[in-house]
Amino acid sequence: MSASASTEKPARRISVPKVPFWAQIVAGLVLGVVLGWVTRTYDVQWLHTTLDKVGHIFVQLLKLAVAPLVFFAILVSITNLRKVNNAARLAGRTLLWFMITSLIAVAIGLTIGLLTNPGAGTGLTPKDGEKPEHAGSWLDFLTGIVPTDVITPFTELNVLQIVFMAAVAGIAALKLGDRAQPVLTLSESVLELLQKALWWVIRLAPLGTVGLIGYAIADYGWDLIGKYATFTADVYIGCALVLFGVYPLLLATVAKLNPLQFFKGAWPAIQLAFVSRSSVGTMPVTVKVTERLGVPKEYTSFAVPFGATTKMDGCAAIYPALAAIFIAQIFDVQLGIGDYLLIAFVSVIGSAATAGLTGATVMLTLTLSTLGLPLEGVGLLMAIDPILDMMRTATNVAGQALVPVVVAAREKILDLDAYNAATASPVDDEDEAYGVREAEQKVSVPATA
Secondary structure, three states, rough: HHHHOOOOOOOOOOOOOOOHHHHHHOOOOOOOHHHHHHHHHOHHHHHHHHHHHHHHHHHHHHHHOHHHHHHHHHHHHHHHHHOOHHHHHHHHHHHHHHHHHHHHHHHHHHHHHHHHOOOOOOOHHHOOOOOOOOOOHHHHHOOOOOOOOOOHHHOOOHHHHHHHHHHHHHHHHHHHHHHHHHHHHHHHHHHHHHHHHHHHHHHHHHHHHHHHHHHHHHHHHHHHHOOOOOHHHHHHHHHHHHHHHHHHHHHOOOOOOOHHHHHHHHHHHHHHHHHHOHHHHHHHHHHHHOOOOOOOOHHHHHHHHHHHHHHHHHHHHHHHHHHHHHHHOOOOOOHHHHHHHHHHHHHHHHHHEEEEEEOHHHHHHHHHHHHHHOOHHHHHHOHHHHHHHHHHHHHHHHHHHHHHHHHHHOOOOOOHHHHHHOOOOOOOOHHHHHHHHHHHHHOOOOOOO
């Protein structure tokens, strides 16, 4: 070997810094706003089409996994309750806190609506409204729970019927006991496969953000937002009061926990919900952040999927309350105390109608039909809906992680060390580190005689 060869230094590798996922999302938001403004200002049709397609494909990829994900998540979550002590008590407490937080949220929505009169001064008239293609009613809601066959709910993405079939299958599996174990093993494997595939879609969220935000700005523009300024502000303020006021207060007083730690741990799910506008699409992330906040895995696997299809403080409480007041003012209909109580009732009982998908049209039509308000009012809000839905879904998902934390803390099953150590790092990185720690702990545990 020559002296010159021996003295050669190895080539230095150029390390590319890893951009945090939250920063990618923020960059997508900024770029989307800029591209949307350029598209609308200079009428760039090809860019308008591109933004539309990028956002549409991202949402479609999320929806592609919704039906099987909901079915297997609910089935597995119900069967996992057999591993939890006092499962019936935990399920009851979870449902109770879902209802309590929904009542608080709808009360905030009604209060803001009555104080601000969002329908006044908009320049909108009943002629601007249009009936939706699909309207919800209590009869449809009740009869629509039970499917006519096992295929249609999956092809038409009727999440409520999918939840019903999954619940029946899960309860039947519990009754069968060990004989159902092969089916449960297969279901758990399929659920893991779906979650892994959905993780790949979630990694595309920054790109999807560019398309969704850019298209919203390009298509609707700031002029349209100006017409709905008060209503938009009401929805965002109402959701912010629940998200950053009610939830921290419950954590501090009821659960005796540090609220900042909750937001640090839950932030990856909240920011993804804001972008994707889908509680079900965010569900794998919500499950992971809830687990790393110290909630036992067996309980999390029940509470979060259950919440992703029924717990909607943004879409099913704040929004329909404000929308009902807004539409009543446009159509010059006076609402009384009984009407406001009906809004609260619908918000608590009918929230499953939203089913964790993007948008809350079904819930809104259910509310309007219950109050006897014109369904044409839905058309007044359709254009602005995507912008509102971002904040609504973020509030939904935060609540879906909050309730299991509160219940676990009150039932003394919350891992306080894990909760206090929760960070805002991406959940996939956190899970890898957690897996290493868990493996080390298993090795260090002494064998018993």
